[in-house]
Structures are given as C-alpha cells and as structure tokens.
Amino acid sequence: EFGHHVRLATHANFRTFVKSAGIDFHPLGGDARILAR
Numbered sequence: 001e002f003g004h005h006v007r008l009a010t011h012a013n014f015r016t017f018v019k020s021a022g023i024d025f026h027p028l029g030g031d032a033r034i035l036a037r
Helices: 012-020
Strands: 007-011 024-028
Touching: 007 012, 012 024
Parallel strands: 007 024
Antiparallel strands: none
C-alpha cells in the first residue's frame, strides 16, 4: 500500500504462522527451542 516490502526473519518453526499472516518469511539458522532454554 505504501511501497514497502515486509519480510520477517525468524526461526523455521514459525514459518507457517508468518506465512498465514501474508508476510514473506526468511529463515534464520538455529533452533528457537534450544535458544529458549
């Protein structure tokens, strides 16, 4: 709408959530579950 292109970079286990919101997804390395420990 305003000429901006949004892409969210996060861990692969969030891919479905991000894509379901209509946002482009770019995967980060690592596992978010391990980082959260």
